Amino acid sequence: MPPTPPKKMKTANDLDGKKRRQASAKSVVNSFVVKHRPFSFLRIAAITGNTFTELVRLKVFYFLLIFALLLIANSLFMARLSFQQEFQVLKDVSLGAMSIFSSLLAIVATARLIPRDLEDRTIYSILAKPVPRHEYLMGKLAGVLLLLALSILAMSALFLVLLFVREHILVNETLRATASLRPEQIQEALHRLKASAFNANLFPGIVIIYLKAALLAALTLLISTFASSNIFTILVMVFVYFIGHLQATAREYWLQDHSGGWLVRAFLALVALAFPDLQLFNLVDDIVAGTAIPMTLFSQTAVLGCVYTSIYLFLAWVAFQGKEL
Amino acid sequence: MIRWAIIFSLLLVFGTLRLSIEAALTEQHRSAYFHQARLGLDLREQIGQLGFLAALSGFRSLVADVAFIQAHVAWERTEWGRVLLLFREATTLQPRSVLFWDMAAWHMAWNASVAASHDPFLTNNALRHKAQDEYVALGKDFLERGIKNNPDRPQLYESLARLYKEKLNNHAAAARLFARAAALPSAPERDKRFAAYELSYAPGHEREAYEALRRLYDRGEHERLPTLCSRLKYLEQKLAIPLDERAF
Numbered sequence: 001m002p003p004t005p006p007k008k009m010k011t012a013n014d015l016d017g018k019k020r021r022q023a024s025a026k027s028v029v030n031s032f033v034v035k036h037r038p039f040s041f042l043r044i045a046a047i048t049g050n051t052f053t054e055l056v057r058l059k060v061f062y063f064l065l066i067f068a069l070l071l072i073a074n075s076l077f078m079a080r081l082s083f084q085q086e087f088q089v090l091k092d093v094s095l096g097a098m099s100i101f102s103s104l105l106a107i108v109a110t111a112r113l114i115p116r117d118l119e120d121r122t123i124y125s126i127l128a129k130p131v132p133r134h135e136y137l138m139g140k141l142a143g144v145l146l147l148l149a150l151s152i153l154a155m156s157a158l159f160l161v162l163l164f165v166r167e168h169i170l171v172n173e174t175l176r177a178t179a180s181l182r183p184e185q186i187q188e189a190l191h192r193l194k195a196s197a198f199n200a201n202l203f204p205g206i207v208i209i210y211l212k213a214a215l216l217a218a219l220t221l222l223i224s225t226f227a228s229s230n231i232f233t234i235l236v237m238v239f240v241y242f243i244g245h246l247q248a249t250a251r252e253y254w255l256q257d258h259s260g261g262w263l264v265r266a267f268l269a270l271v272a273l274a275f276p277d278l279q280l281f282n283l284v285d286d287i288v289a290g291t292a293i294p295m296t297l298f299s300q301t302a303v304l305g306c307v308y309t310s311i312y313l314f315l316a317w318v319a320f321q322g323k324e325l
Numbered sequence: 326m327i328r329w330a331i332i333f334s335l336l337l338v339f340g341t342l343r344l345s346i347e348a349a350l351t352e353q354h355r356s357a358y359f360h361q362a363r364l365g366l367d368l369r370e371q372i373g374q375l376g377f378l379a380a381l382s383g384f385r386s387l388v389a390d391v392a393f394i395q396a397h398v399a400w401e402r403t404e405w406g407r408v409l410l411l412f413r414e415a416t417t418l419q420p421r422s423v424l425f426w427d428m429a430a431w432h433m434a435w436n437a438s439v440a441a442s443h444d445p446f447l448t449n450n451a452l453r454h455k456a457q458d459e460y461v462a463l464g465k466d467f468l469e470r471g472i473k474n475n476p477d478r479p480q481l482y483e484s485l486a487r488l489y490k491e492k493l494n495n496h497a498a499a500a501r502l503f504a505r506a507a508a509l510p511s512a513p514e515r516d517k518r519f520a521a522y523e524l525s526y527a528p529g530h531e532r533e534a535y536e537a538l539r540r541l542y543d544r545g546e547h548e549r550l551p552t553l554c555s556r557l558k559y560l561e562q563k564l565a566i567p568l569d570e571r572a573f
Contacts (some may be wrong), residue, residue, distance in 0.1 A: 088424065089390050095389040188513065225331070244384050248351055248360075273340030274333075277347045278383070279360060285386035286359045289421035290478075297357055300350055304343075306378065311339050315332055322328045 041129055047139025048146060053146050055109050069158055085309040087196045088288060090166060091109060094159040095205065095284040101212035102134055102152055103241065109147060110220035112231035112319075134317045137221060144217045152210050160198075167197040201206045201291075204298040211305030212281035216241070218312035219276065225319040244278035247271060278307055351462065361420045361474055371414050380418055389419035396432075405437040409463065416467065423480045426471025434464025434488050461492045479516060480504035490523060497527035500534075518553060526558040535560040542572050 001157055117123035178186045219225060220237050227233040253260070254268035280301060283293060354360050362385055366381055371378040372388060380388045396411035412429035438460035446496075447453045460563045468485040475481055486502035503520035506512050521541060524534035538557045541548045560571040 006401065035572075046458045088422065092390050096384050155528055222332075239478065242378075242382060245378075250345075251344065251348065255344075272344065273337050277351075280347065280350060280354065282383045282385075283354075283359055285419070286361070286384055286385075286421050290420055291358045291421050294357055297350075299351055300353070304346070307343075315335055315339075317334050318335065319328065 012145065013055070015185070024251050040135065043134050044139045044142060047131075047136060048142040051113065051140050051143025052146050054145060062281060066107065069155065071265075072161070084171075086166070087163070091288040092285075093157075093161070093204070095202075095209070095288060098152060098155045098159070098206065099209050099212070099282075099284065101155070102148055102209055102214050105151055106144065106213040106217035106218050107237040107241070109186055109235055110141070110217045111146050111224055111227075111230040111237065113144070114220070114224045115227070115230045115233075116324075127163055128323065133320050137313065137317055138223075140223055141218060141309075145214055145222075148210060148213045151211070152206065156206050156325060163198055167194065170197070178193070196290075199287070199290070202284075202288045202291050204293050205287040208281050208283050208301060208305070215276060215278075215281070215305055215308045215312070218309040218316070222312045224317040225316050225323060230271055240275060241278065243271060245282070247275045247277045248279045250276070277300060281305060335487070357409075358421055358475075358477070362418055371410065374552055385418050389415045389422070389425065392418065393425060393428075393476040396429075400436065405460070406442065407433075408432050408437065412467070416471070420471075420474035422476055424482055425470065425483050426467055426475070430464040430467040430471070430484060431487065431528060431545055432464075433467060434461045434492055455489070461488070464488060464492070467552065477509065477511075479506035479509045479512040483519075486519070486523065496523045497530060500504075500527060500530070518548070518550070522556055525560055531560055531564055535564055535566070539572065551571060 021320050059094035114123070117126070125138075127133065171190060174189050174193055175186070181189075216237065219240060220233060223240075224230065225234045227236070229314050250268045254265060254272050258269070283301070287293060344354075351360065359540050362380075368378060372380065372392070376388050377387075392411050392415040396408050396415060399407040399411055407430075409467050411426065411446060412432065415425045416422075416429055418458070436510065438457045441447070441460055442458035444453060444456065447456060464487055468481055468488060472516070473482045480506050482502045486499040486506070489502065490499040500520050500523035503523055507516035507520055521534060521537035524530045524537060535557070538553060538560065539551060542557055554573070561571045
């Protein structure tokens with residue numbers, strides 16, 4: 001029987017080596033743990049990019065965009081039909097189209113995000129990775145907001161080009177028609193024409209349209225966190241859209257008129273407190289009619305839009321955080 | 326269930342917090358002439374349920390444009406009653422559009438009133454005059470309501486002044502309105518001149534008119550337009566201004 005080798009006594013060096021190995025393993029683990037930050041813009045950007053690509057690939061959105069652009073182009077034709085108010089019609093139709101299409105796009109695009117991810121099971125692979133749920137929601141919303149921004153930019157560009165072309169044509173016509181008048185009369189005619197065509201206040205109006213769409217997108221995200229289907233989310237949001245435009249009326253009756261019964265007042269209070277005031281974001285109607293928007297008013301409205309979007313995103317996170325997937 | 330209760334409570338808390346902010350912001354919007362339209366049940370009867378719904382959903386201006394175009398078509402067909410109703414819709418939906426008020430007043434006080442004076446269905450001149458006066462009054466009413474909604478814009482003051490001058494032969498009132506227009510920051514230079522011209526036609530205001538015209542004349546060559554010179558010359562003679570003080 002071969003002699004059994006004597007049990008090697010653990011030296012101080014061996015103990016140190018084991019500790020070193022353990023320490024190095026720990027540091028490797030720690031390095032992975034440290035690398036995973038609780039909040040990462042890169043992760044959000046990845047989800048945003050993915051959501052944006054996914055949305056852009058959907059033909060329905062191309063259709064909506066083309067439809068919106070066609071409507072704006074059509075407004076040029078309508079402008080020719082009406083007589084003195086051609087610019088007003090052009091601006092009304094264009095900005096109205098921008099408002100409805102951005103709102104529709106916000107609702108329809110956001111409503112399908114979570115249900116589709118659940119259906120495709122991509123949500124499981126995303127959330128199985130170290131991606132917190134708030135980042136997932138932020139990325140999804142940012143993707144929609146990016147899509148909305150690009151859509152509104154495209155529509156605005158087309159609208160401004162149409163406005164410029166129409167103004168140019170009318171300036172030439174006016175110059176021809178007023179050739180025999182005094183220079184100051186020609187100047188005044190041109191000044192009136194130009195003042196009714198392009199108005200710098202249109203830009204804040206377009207920004208407010210975008211903020212309204214962003215608010216609707218965030219609210220749709222909140223509804224879609226507990227909705228069973230995207231049809232339900234869209235239907236709820238259509239109601240919210242209409243009620244939101246009446247919220248200011250409900251609020252005023254609730255706060256000022258004390259003639260209704262308690263049931264009516266309770267209902268009005270519920271509408272005023274639970275629904276967003278979308279009328280506050282309807283400034284383009286009056287901007288087109290020539291009303292100037294002061295910068296402070298624009299800033300306050302814009303801040304309110306951002307607060308609404310943030311709060312609805314936060315509530316969506318609260319709802320989504322506890323959701324069993 | 327608890328989560329939904331929490332979310333709903335948070336929504337209500339947010340609603341409570343924003344309530345006063347939104348009310349204040351709405352007031353600020355209104356003081357900057359936003360959201361002036363008052364959509365009542367009478368308007369709902371006029372524009373129909375679909376139009377009313379569209380107006381409530383943020384397409385007020387678009388519905389107003391449609392009403393305006395329809396009014397234009399009705400004017401081409403000389404359906405004056407329809408023109409009046411459609412302009413009432415358009416101006417109610419878009420009270421900040423000076424064009425709507427101005428066109429409505431022009432159609433009523435000028436076109437419809439002239440058409441009434443030649444209306445073969447009205448049996449005698451007294452009825453024609455009555456109808457004519459009523460249309461002028463409707464035009465005046467459009468302009469007065471337009472001014473209430475747009476007190477910051479000179480165009481409607483000018484239009485009402487023209488109506489007083491041409492349809493009501495009230496030059497003193499026309500002068501007052503031109504002067505009010507001239508006081509606004511965006512008013513054209515001519516409003517001051519027009520106020521003085523109208524005053525020169527108003528009986529009993531000759532001295533006042535002379536002083537206003539003289540002030541304009543003294544400003545320099547650019548104000549010495551043919552009408553100003555002729556009215557000033559007329560008043561100098563009428564008021565027997567000493568020769569050494571006269572411009573002409």
